[in-house]
Amino acid sequence: MTIRGCDVYPGHPCPHSTGSGCDDYANRPHDPCVSFNCGWIVNDSPLPDWMKPSNAKVIVIFNKTVWNGLPVDVAVPVGRRIPGRALNWLKGFAQRHGRPLLFSEQVKENGIYTREQMFMAHGPAAFQQHTAQLLAQKKSLW
Numbered sequence: 077m078t079i080r081g082c083d084v085y086p087g088h089p090c091p092h093s094t095g096s097g098c099d100d101y102a103n104r105p106h107d108p109c110v111s112f113n114c115g116w117i118v119n120d121s122p123l124p125d126w127m128k129p130s131n132a133k134v135i136v137i138f139n140k141t142v143w144n145g146l147p148v149d150v151a152v153p154v155g156r157r158i159p160g161r162a163l164n165w166l167k168g169f170a171q172r173h174g175r176p177l178l179f180s181e182q183v184k185e186n187g188i189y190t191r192e193q194m195f196m197a198h199g200p201a202a203f204q205q206h207t208a209q210l211l212a213q214k215k216s217l218w
């Protein structure tokens with residue numbers, strides 16, 4: 077993400093991060109800060125206790141977009157990849173509730189994180205094709 081013109085990605089934290097909070101919280105940008113709804117703390121979150129981001133190493137954003145009338149959730153890793161247990165839980169949740177899932181892996185080059193994320197789709201074949209088309213056309217997924 078970009079915060080006031082500064083690229084933020086693993087190894088490059090937001091310049092406003094103190095490590096435990098935000099040094100300009102009252103003036104944080106609307107997008108992505110104010111509009112961000114962490115799936116762990118939203119009301120009635122379906123995430124089990126062990127899916128807390130600091131433990132499961134994944135951040136979930138529910139209802140990030142809509143595809144064919146279905147809510148689409150997004151999951152991004154804390155680190156390079158979403159651990160298998162968490163990803164399996166998310167895929168099962170997606171299937172049980174008919175909610176297509178987009179999830180990502182952070183791209184490394186020569187052992188160093190880049191700004192890039194590789195996104196993958198879980199859900200109906202048509203949703204996967206739709207996602208592949210958007211990615212091939214370098215269009216936003218939401």
Ligand code: SF4
Pocket residue numbers: 079090091092093094097098099100101104105109
């Ligand atoms: S709330 Fe926004 S501006 Fe503040 S530290 Fe987090 S990402 Fe940076």
